[in-house]
Amino acid sequence: MSKPKMLGFISEEVSAWLVAFVALVVGGLLTALLALAASKLSQQQLAQRFELLANERYSRIEERMEDQVQRLDSLRRFFVYAQEITRDEFDGYVGPLLHRSQAYSWAPRVSAEQRAGFERQGRRLFGQDFSIREVGEGGVLQPSPARPLYYPVLFSQTLSQLPPPLGFDLLSQPLRRDTVQRASTPGSMAASAPLDLIGVAPAYTRGMLMVAPVFAAGASGGEPKGYVMAVLSMRQLMADGLPSAAEDNLVVRILDLSLPSGPESLFESGNQAAESSLQVRKVLHLADRTYQLDMSPSQEFLQDNRSSAMGVAFVGGLLSLLLSALLFSLFSQRQRALTLVEQRTAELRISEQSLRDTHNQLRSVLDAATQVAIIATDLHGVISTFNAGAERMLGYSAAEAVGKLTLESLLLPEEVQQRARSISLRFGREISGSQALLGDDLSAADQEPGEWTLRRKDGSLLPANMLVTAVLDEYGLWVGHLAICIDITERKRVHEALEARDRLLEKLTAQVPGGIYQFRLDPDGRSCFSYSSEGLRDIYEVEPELLRQDATTVFERIHPDDLVRVRSSIRDSAAQLTPWREEYRVNLPKAGVRWVRGEATPERLANGGTLWHGYLTDISDLKRVEEELRALSVTDSLTGIHNRRYFQERLKAELERAQRGGQDLAVIMLDIDHFKQINDHFGHAVGDLVLQSLCQRISNRLRRTDVFCRLGGEEFMVLCPGSNASQAHSLALELWQGVRSVPVEGVGRVTASFGVAGWRPGEGADALLLRADSGVYAAKQGGRDRVEAEQL
Template identity: 60%
Template sequence: MPMQAGRPKILGFISEQASAWLVALVVLSVGSALTVVVAWAAADLYQQQVHQRFQLLVNERFTRIQERFEDQEQRLGSLQRFFANSADVSRSEFDGFAQPLLLHARAYSWAPRVFREQRSQFEQQISRQRGEPFAIRELNALGELAPATERDEYVPVLYSQTQSLLGAPLGFDLLAQPLRRSALERAQQSGKPAVSQPMQLVGVEPAYAAGVLLVAPVSKAGDTEPYGFVMAVISMRQLVTDGLPKPNRDNLVMQIVDTSDSQQRELYASSNALGNSHLSSTRRLALGDHVYALSVRASQVFDMANHSSMNTVLAMGVLLSALLSALLYVLVSQRQRALKLVEQRTVQLRLREQELRGAHGQLRSVLNAATQVAIIATDLRGVINTFNAGAERMLGFKSEEVLGRLKLESLHLASELEARAVPLSAALGKRIPPSQAMLVESPDSQHEAREWTLVRKDGSRLTVNMLVTVLLDDYGLWVGHLAIYLDITAQKGAYEALAARDRLLKKLSSHVPGGIFQFTLEPQDNWRFIYASQGMRDIYEIELGVLQQDARTVFERIHPLDAERVRASIRLSALQLSHWREEYRVQLPQRGLRWIRGEATPEELPGGGTLWHGYVSDISDLKRVEEELRALSITDSLTGIYNRRYFQDRLKVEMLRLNRSAGTLSLIMLDIDHFKRINDQHGHAMGDRVLQELCKRIGQRLRRTDVFCRVGGEEFAVLCPGTDGAQAYSLATQLWQSLRNTSMEPVGIVTASFGVASWRADEDIDGLLLRADSAVYVAKQAGRDRVEACGSGQALMPVGAGLLAKKP
């Protein structure tokens, strides 16, 4: 047959020129896609490296600043010990000791305590020592130093060693300014160093005026009260910036804020420009009795030093893809010239046709070498004329028993041929005999291998895949058929085993409590369930078909308050490849609100994305039991009110609220008078009834915001958020009257001693509890059956027939 008559088109249905363009476009598209993937991976790696560099810089900066804070405390501690261990310290001795300490601090000072009656003698004595007038001073309304007003006590700056060019404000009374006075009082009460709120420092250049005062009390051995204070005047700008890079070279932008300051004022803020990245970190710094928040973000210098190379990767990848597509276009377009060259060589190939016929024997040897595949050729009548060694091995026949004697149909199962012939005849519109059923293709066939059953020589059967094609001679005439058989018996058994395993898995999953699933998160943020057991339908009340088509139906069931948390935890698990575990609520159409627990183990997919294997279960009953147990753990079993544990937890929460924002808080504590006498005279059962009746009466008069707790055997506490001292005192009076106005049969009148304390600024939990307990103690010592307010100096007690009288 001439070569020109059988020349095919590229891709079978379009012209060669169009095929060249198509190949070039496909290569360009694939290359661009690969470039995007590589760029995305490079960008992800870049983001990880930038984050690691930023964290290293933040750790180094935090360590440096924290070491400087600790160094300031150590230096002030050495100055404190110097005064405590010295009988008297002169100015020259102070200067000699304090001068070497001036590192990262503006000044170190010594300020003794001077009382009202000592002021005149103290000023005269210091004036004689200094040889110039000396007076205790304070800032007036114009911001100038003027003689201090009369007070019971003064703490003037006597010695000062400073780096400031403006000198030291000697004689300045630290008690004249609220922030400094608060720091001194806290240092005096605790006996430990205390730090002031952020302030503008006196006698310091304006650029370094923002800072704090670190104060330490100085006491002689055996004394409980300090006779003076040593101070470190700390400028935050000097402390933080010494030794750091210049602003135009600094990679970090810092901000330091006092967490205890209600106004959240800045103690320090970097002057360099903030970068565009979202990298940030917050650390906690401790100085004295204060905690500061160090906020760090990346600067423009950091962004410039860590720029991404993704644009370069994209440009180079697209350029290489374009060059490769152009090269392939040139190669494919040369096919026409190659075909012409083939035509020229056809004549030479025909001359060698005879030589190829001689190679027919070699071809037969090759066929016989294919021992794993049966190759059988027939003539137009179906008589077998080629039977290779693979066919002998597969079917058990010798080639001499088959060649020219058997037809191909004799090797097939007859019932299968008849069953195949019926649909073929209907599809082709003519009768197809069973003997030809294996050789005829249906109209919708794409020359694919078809499954058949063959019969061996011993009568056994095997399943094969058969591919059949026509045989043409040199002139294109149909001379027979060629059938290739592949034994798939083992493969089919494997498929059946897999099907049986799938059925077993489905049966097992249907009996497991809860639901088993496989869930994927693809790079395009596509959420999908690739497998879900029957239990998933019961958990979410969603049909499995709908569940596997769109995973969003599950998230629509999740409670709105939990949905975003669940999504975030899934993304975090995908990012870190960490075990996923969540408990969340779902709103179901039939069963309403239910609690669900889910657990899954992730793995990264080769093509991108994450696959989870996990399960979900309904834990609503468990949650109900947990709530009941929690209620039992915070409730007193005898009286039914809150117990000591809940009181302590609630008090901590209220104190944290007060530290974050301004507010009021009061505490009422009461102790039943002579409760042991009630138990001894009437028995413990009656004592329990008294406790229950007392709780009932007090509970009826409390507000909804008050927290009533039993903190001991006969000790009770009422926590009053948003209540000042006067309101708490009034409430305690009402509770006191409710007990003593009505008797408890057969015990009679049961009274209690009440103590009231309201929260003060800068007071901790122990301080508030101690003051309230002290008020109860005072009430007990004063004769019981009364109300004492800590610090108020007044009490209520019964006089005559229920009359109230003020205690002097």
Template identity: 70%
Template sequence: MSKYGVRAKVFGLFSEALSAWAVALVALVAGALLTAALAIAAQTFYKQQLRQRFELLASERYSRIAERFDDQEQRLDGLRRFFSYSTEITGREFDGYVKPLLHRTQAYSWAPRVTAAQREAFERQASGVLGQPYQIRDQDMQGVLQPATPRDHYYPVLYSQAASQPGQPYGLDMLGQALRQTTLQRAGAPGSMAVSAPLDMLNVEPAYARGLLMVAPVFAEGAGHAAPSGFVMALLSMRQLIAEGLPAAVDDNLSVRILDTSGSNGQEVLYDSQSPIAPIPMVSNHLLHLADHHYQLAIRPSQAFLQANRSSAAQGVVWLGGLLSLLLSALLYSLFSQRQRALKLVEQRTAELRVSEQSLRGTHNQLRSVLDAATQVAIIATSLKGVISTFNAGAERMLGYSASEVMGCLDLAELVQTDELSQRAHALSVRYGRDIAGGQALFAETVREAGGEPGEWTLVRKDGSQLFANMLVTAVLDEQGLWVGYLAICIDVTERRRVHEALAARDQLLEKLSAEVPGGIYQYCLYADGRSCFPYASQGLYEIYEVDLQLLREDATRVFERIHPDDLERVRRSVRYSAEHLSPWREEYRVILPRAGLRWVRGEATPEIGEDGCTLWHGYLTDVSDPKSVEEELRTLSITDVLTGIHNRRYFQERLKSELERAQRDGLELAVIMLDIDHFKRINDEFGHAVGDHVLRSLCQHIGQRLRRSDVFCRLGGEEFMVLCPGSDAEQARSLALELWQGVRGLSIAGVGRVTASFGVAGWRPGEGADSLLLRADAGVYAAKQAGRDRVEVELP
């Protein structure tokens, strides 16, 4: 029976039809497994996308909450400085300053320090100021306010401005309750700020009753720092602070919780958005900072987030994969059925060809044809003594001899360079401790191990020229397994060796050139599974990242560990974009190096698709720290007025544009104050420009000390100045302008005397542009000058 008949029988142990069915079943199972794998991969990719979207939303929500916390600290700090820089604050001035700050804040209060000896006089004075009976009081366990018990000193609430004015806790002593007293003690140092544990606020809507008390000490100038002259306070409701401006709980994509972990009763939930949490294991934890306290922020995806990001890709893969598997099974069943019928025909033909196969087996010409056909390979057979007995056409072409010239006349050793053969024979003699002739060295070097690799030898042609060849020598055995000769197969590698030498020279040249290029030249490879490496990196790349180049050739992770955390995600995103769109990559970013510290790096690269489907970039990196430093210095100079040290017109125009966009977007208030020094030309003419410059600097220093941190003070040119007041309306800006006007009138400059200024105030109107707002402020200055100068004029209706 032929070998084909045996294979068909083994393949179909039971029947021809059963084998076709088995192949179809295997294909169906394999298709099902592949479909399952693709469905799992699609589901995994969907989960990755879901996590990326969640992390993006969570990061934005955390940034918004942290910004609101910082805003509360800045507002309270501004109120503190308002009291610190003023000798006496009236209730009307307090209300005028605090009212714009009540956005997302329940209340602001002022509690001065009152000694026991001052108590009665203070209560009488406060009753007159507030227009109602005033008494320093404590809050008992039931929340009822009663006259305060005697103590060395008090911090009673004198002024208070809240979202709901009725029922303000005037006279409430902050030292009368342990929790408030502890908060004041933590904020006893100059410049400090403290926040209380969660407490129940007085006279606040029930939904916002649970909140925090944030306090900041106020120290009088020149009074030392033994004890604060009073405290400014802010009552914060987490629900009001966090939830304002966010979607409703059922529509919010995120579920947010803020926990206070420092309480004596364990964790307390300060805020819970009440959004239904999605059943997926995702959470983003952050640490929030408010005054001297930290809070735990936990953000989870909600049911709304899950509904908005549903995907049916896995189901589509299952249906499509199942259909394709069925079609493939049917196709394979048809093909194998036809194959089995063809095997029967092959068995019939095998019997007919058997006679022809027997007659061809003993034909000597078949071997000769095979040898002569190998024109690119030299096949040389020798006797045990090395005399050549077979010399094919490839050997004739390679060495220039005809078969008749060498067969029975030359040894194989005579075709090898004499000096090379002698050197190898000497090396083998030293190794084995006995003399080995040159011919023996040829065979001992190549036949020492069965199946060994071919050795490289220098062969000599008939014309005396030389060539490099890989020669594999094997033993020829007879029917009894005895050696009867050798068979040498030679392949000309002269050209390949020349190419290798040229490549080595090119690599050496590339290393020399790259050493002269500032920065580093590299190849960066990114595989589909996320792995990355640097197949080539010049020595300059070590100076950029201070990472061993050998490690980078295996794994590029160390490079991303050197990138500044604030720039890392941007760099990764730009690399992904370049890979997806095959667009040039250009980026500037910072790196933190063990020795050089913080440095700026600029890189450019061009991507292409590699042979194995990876993305391969060719580019360079260079250190741009010095140009970056110069650029930052130039930026600072470009927005600063050289004479006064405050911001210049360019900076004012940039800030005015951004604040107008913010006010339009968020519905906030905005106002400007323009002032012009009266008769400044007369000062220059009478006292000289040096004195005029001194007047400008003194005026700027005095006004800058009275402004809030959020206000922007700029010099437009000459003696014209502008104050940008974000968050303030026209009336509030007018109050600030009156305060600045009084301060300027009370300022006496040596050698000049009293200097006055004319002020113009304008509040922003929705839909109004920058030019119109500045025109109205300028009109106010003009009106003040027309009315006799040294006054404040507000905008016209």
């Protein structure tokens, strides 16, 4: 009997090879598609990792630059409010600031007339070789030629082992001179173009110089009395605490965009960039300069993030080859089986072969599914099929489960009963436990798997997703159940870890002083806090849930005098994508007026809106301390009246007001007679008592608008806004009489000499005080204890 042919013309010997070849081709195509999909997914993940890494590096660099600005500003304030600073005081203050900075220096203003005295002072401090110097040929410091003005380095503290360039004149080089000139107004700060630093190790020479002017306290113009400087090495600023060039995943370059000649490289990381289209470009600001930060992936980054496409292609190709071999083997076995039964009838041979093929395929699928439990039962729930995945998952062997256990016995009874009650309520009739396993399938055939708890052989419990469907025969009759179970232990562990992370985040934000938030401003003007920690409840006395819906209540809390400024700063930050920083007052229903400081970083949203990430903190106590310090700075500690500094500020303000409006202004100057004799005869404690008694008597006789100040020692001044010379003279006579008429206990009668002067249009403060002083001088020459008008 001849062997049958497939499709009527392909012999059995050829069919096995043909099927294997077709399977190999189809498997190859599927593998190629999977490899392509894996490659695309890998590229997306690579871009996401690179963007996250670049944003983190940008935030770190921006934070370091802002930290340098704050450190230099603190050194500037140290010089502004200090009367005189020694070298030891300078070193003690600057020492803690030397973090990612090469050096901090102080360069006072020295005119040509002051040069000789300044150099003598420097030699006493630093040795005989000290002088005002500049860089000559070969990079050697040499004495500077004569110039009208110098800014030489007097104090300097550096991390370098090389000696600091003491005496180096900042005006001697065009680049440093340009930087100094750009920082010539109070509160300004300037950064130089890229330069080679002096007095630092050769490896750290490339960097920049930041300068900030130091003016006398209260000054609003004129020449600064000096400059404080920060010497920044870009290698030290960028590399400290970051991976080495050989291990860095990013290639970093910083360009200076503020140069008229075009961008210039300020820093390059030195590692080799990979061939990739990935690149991130950011803008940085330091003092008055703008920089461009370019970041691209390095060779190390691509090596650490290699694509899995090749692995998918290899595994897919191997599986395709194995499948082809398996199919070839199966068809070869089929050919051998047909040879054994070729004497049987054609119908019996086809039936037996079909049954064998179906059985083998089903068994192969069941045995291959080692990660999924496949359990089939009859109508009574008794298990008839228990695959290898079920054995691994539940611990029973197929022999122990088939025909002996039911599907319901593998579940927790309370879960089955709860499910039965729930489905009974849904359908309005009693549902048994075995029917409850198929409950969702009663109404829909495409239900998602339900979550159940399986009970293993050893008694342990296993969470799993289980889908139970009805098994129908060829006539559509219900003959059993088929359950497919998937272990979800790992997924539940991940969910629990995420919930724990969320709880930790809530706990951390609750402990942070102030409030952490995300503020969103939509293009249509609507705003809300998409995230707000519990701290915002205390900041604004508003529930965080309300803020997540609408931020209107927050703006209603802001003090009316600060509201316009706060809204304007938010609009500017959104338009320019620059960090937002503000200090403002809020009116709270319970706490009253409080001061709040806020900082946030913006980012653009896909819909054109802006999202800020930031924090808010209550700084009311800090503001109160600042006001107290301000009051102490303008008050004489002995007498309790205003001091010379306050008098100078008020005199300047009143002169400007008088010049604008043509108003009257007068001053009364007085000097206690023979005060030195009182100190010498009675002691300084009694002298202090005399000063306090005199100030109390004069203060009681002054008007509310008059300003009474102690200039120093026994010299006092009364500023009389709105009074002319004649009115001030009458007031001086009244004060003179009040001083001499009441004796001081233990001393007797104390007298004073008074001088009066009225302001003349166009006159400055020095001329007005000089005329008042001339009156005091005339009173003393006339025998003291009297009031004299101006003598000029």
